[in-house]
Amino acid sequence: MEKQRSSRGCFLCGRENPIGLKVTWYTDQEAGQVTASVIVPGQFNSYPGIVHGGIVAALLDETAGRALVLQGDSDDVLMVTLKLEVKYRRAVPTGQPLTLRGQLQQHTAMRARATAQLLLPDGSLAAEAEALLVRPPAAMIESWKDEQPYWKVYDE
Numbered sequence: 647m648e649k650q651r652s653s654r655g656c657f658l659c660g661r662e663n664p665i666g667l668k669v670t671w672y673t674d675q676e677a678g679q680v681t682a683s684v685i686v687p688g689q690f691n692s693y694p695g696i697v698h699g700g701i702v703a704a705l706l707d708e709t710a711g712r713a714l715v716l717q718g719d720s721d722d723v724l725m726v727t728l729k730l731e732v733k734y735r736r737a738v739p740t741g742q743p744l745t746l747r748g749q750l751q752q753h754t755a756m757r758a759r760a761t762a763q764l765l766l767p768d769g770s771l772a773a774e775a776e777a778l779l780v781r782p783p784a785a786m787i788e789s790w791k792d793e794q795p796y797w798k799v800y801d802e
Contacts, residue, residue, distance in 0.1 A: 647672040654796040658708045661800050671712045680712045682746040697738040702773050709762035710777035713748035725779035736772045756781045
């Protein structure tokens with residue numbers, strides 16, 4: 647498995663974000679998926695001990711988007727989410743090790759469809775999502791140029 651790049655400011659992967667989750671994703675070309683592990687701290691709960699659904703959706707969204715790396719270099723496959731459909735199956739606990747998995751379903755130069763799952767410590771499915779991703783406008787891509795040096799594989 648190959649460690650994916652992270653950023654410095656992203657809420658989910660940003661290494662310099664003081665309130666971020668600092669998740670690291672890995673590309674498993676052989677399995678055709680991306681994976682990550684995360685423990686969501688209690689300050690991101692909704693009900694006591696339960697991860698807020700918006701945080702669950704964000705984790706699934708990022709995991710689906712990172713599945714694009716299965717198609718090629720991460721600089722070449724930059725897309726943004728146009729639509730995200732989340733299905734919540736079980737409550738997601740805070741403070742427990744969770745697993746994320748993402749797969750690429752379809753990919754063209756301008757659009758992609760990917761899926762993601764969030765698994766509980768016992769391996770059961772807690773939530774899943776399907777994302778429709780699109781190539782962002784050129785101006786948006788240009789606005790990210792200053793951050794490009796910080797989009798890299800970080801030492802843990």
